[in-house]
Amino acid sequence: MVRFETLIELHHDELYFYLRRMTHGSTSDAADLTQETWLRAWQAFDRLRPGSNARAWLYRIATNCALNALRKGRREYPWQEDADLPDEARLPHEQLEDSEDLELVLEEISALPPRQRAAVLLRYGHELRYAELASALKCSEASARANVSLGVRRLRRELEAK
Amino acid sequence: MNGNAVATGVEQSRERVRDWFSRTAPLVEWSEMVSPLGVLYLAQSGAGLCRLTFGGTEDDFRALLPSRAKSRRNPDSLREARKQLDAYFGGRQVRFRLPVDLGEMTRFQQRVLRRASAIPAGELRSYGEIAREVGSPRASRAVGQALGRNPVPVVVPCHRVVGSDGKLTGYSGARGIESKRWLLRLEGAPVEAAARV
Numbered sequence: 118m119v120r121f122e123t124l125i126e127l128h129h130d131e132l133y134f135y136l137r138r139m140t141h142g143s144t145s146d147a148a149d150l151t152q153e154t155w156l157r158a159w160q161a162f163d164r165l166r167p168g169s170n171a172r173a174w175l176y177r178i179a180t181n182c183a184l185n186a187l188r189k190g191r192r193e194y195p196w197q198e199d200a201d202l203p204d205e206a207r208l209p210h211e212q213l214e215d216s217e218d219l220e221l222v223l224e225e226i227s228a229l230p231p232r233q234r235a236a237v238l239l240r241y242g243h244e245l246r247y248a249e250l251a252s253a254l255k256c257s258e259a260s261a262r263a264n265v266s267l268g269v270r271r272l273r274r275e276l277e278a279k
Numbered sequence: 280m281n282g283n284a285v286a287t288g289v290e291q292s293r294e295r296v297r298d299w300f301s302r303t304a305p306l307v308e309w310s311e312m313v314s315p316l317g318v319l320y321l322a323q324s325g326a327g328l329c330r331l332t333f334g335g336t337e338d339d340f341r342a343l344l345p346s347r348a349k350s351r352r353n354p355d356s357l358r359e360a361r362k363q364l365d366a367y368f369g370g371r372q373v374r375f376r377l378p379v380d381l382g383e384m385t386r387f388q389q390r391v392l393r394r395a396s397a398i399p400a401g402e403l404r405s406y407g408e409i410a411r412e413v414g415s416p417r418a419s420r421a422v423g424q425a426l427g428r429n430p431v432p433v434v435v436p437c438h439r440v441v442g443s444d445g446k447l448t449g450y451s452g453a454r455g456i457e458s459k460r461w462l463l464r465l466e467g468a469p470v471e472a473a474a475r476v
Contacts, residue, residue: 118346121304125296133292144288151292152299159303162347 118167121159128172129155131243132179138238139183141227150186154179173249180235180253187231225275226268233268240265304349308356309340314368316458321357321364321431324348327378328360331431334458343430345383364433373400373466375434384428387415391425398439400466405443423449438462 132154137147157178165174226237232254239245239253251261307329309322314333320340322330332340344350359377366372379396381389390413398404404412406419406426415421426437427449438459442448447470450459463470 120342120344120346120348120350122300122349123342125300129293129296130289133289137288144291147288148292148295152295155296155299159347 119165119171121162124158124171124175125155128175132175135176135238135243136179136183138223138226138242139180139231139234140186146186150179150182153182157182170249170252173245173252176239176243176245176249176253177255180239181255183235184231221276221279222272225272228275229268229271233264233271236261236264237268237272301349304347305345307344307348307350308353309344309350310352310354310357310361311337312361312364314364316368316433316461319364321360322350323357323360324380324382326380326382328357328431328434329380329382331434333433360434367433368465370465377434379431379435381430383430384425387413387418387421388425388428391422392429392435392437395426395429395437395440396435398436400436400439401468403439403441403445403463403468405445406440406448407443409440419443433462436462439466439468 129151133147133151136150136154137144140146140150154175158175161178165171226234229237236250236254239250240247245253247258247261247265250265251258254261254264256264305324307322307324309320309330311318311320313319316333319331319333320335320337321328321332322340322344324345329345330340330343332343341350363372363375363377367375381392384392391409394409394412395404406422407416409426410416410418410422413422422440426440429435429437432438432450438450447456447459447463450456460470
């Protein structure tokens, strides 16, 4: 059985960076949502079955926290370039070498609808497999793929227009 | 923009989560000692000794600590347990008087381990006998599984339980049956006779 303490050591940072990206770079919102994620994980920890994918489970809780917060409108505001800083080092998917391009991509990711934003970030930013992504988004694998695909298509369209 | 600000945000969040966890999670302190079986790691919760391992690494040991617990190494902790274990390995004591925390085990497993604790040093019981003693005469296999999950070997002497034919059938501790035989010999149990069967 995985230990909760170990989960914090292994996954805190990536969850924080994911939530920060979900909340348009706000450190205070990311910190609040990160705390909320761990609190919910603690309450649900007994339901995490031995051998199951704890990382995907944590992303699912984090995604729920973020989508709930965004749905309530508390944290939905336009991208603020100076709100906080990009996490280049935390985004292993980025093949872009030019940091200005990276900035542009991150900006457009932030402008995606929340569910597509989560799908794109988890797939390409945090390298979740589609099965894990489906678990994190609480949907079928086909639906997870569709969300990624829609998000990427929209990103491409927006970036090409610039 | 600078990298420090990024680090500060995540570090502050990490500290905040760690603080919350420290205030929320039950504390488990652990320590280690040298024994004839190799380095022996032991941990205690508020309820008592909750984990003992030997022959493995520190990481192996820590991975086995109670899943919700906050763990902290404290070389000054567990003095009484270490003292009694020293006496045991020196052949001066065969019965442990230590509170044991079996809270992560099922009720059946707890009954089996408490029954095993009552076997006097130098004596052996079979899995079937333990099964009968805990009121589940047909559950020999489940008894074996419960003993195999013993979180505090040596102190809860699961090594005193053997096959119905007297064979040393298994041991969850490091080096398996070799360790079991070593412990039984230390206690003067009729292990040679048992091994010949």
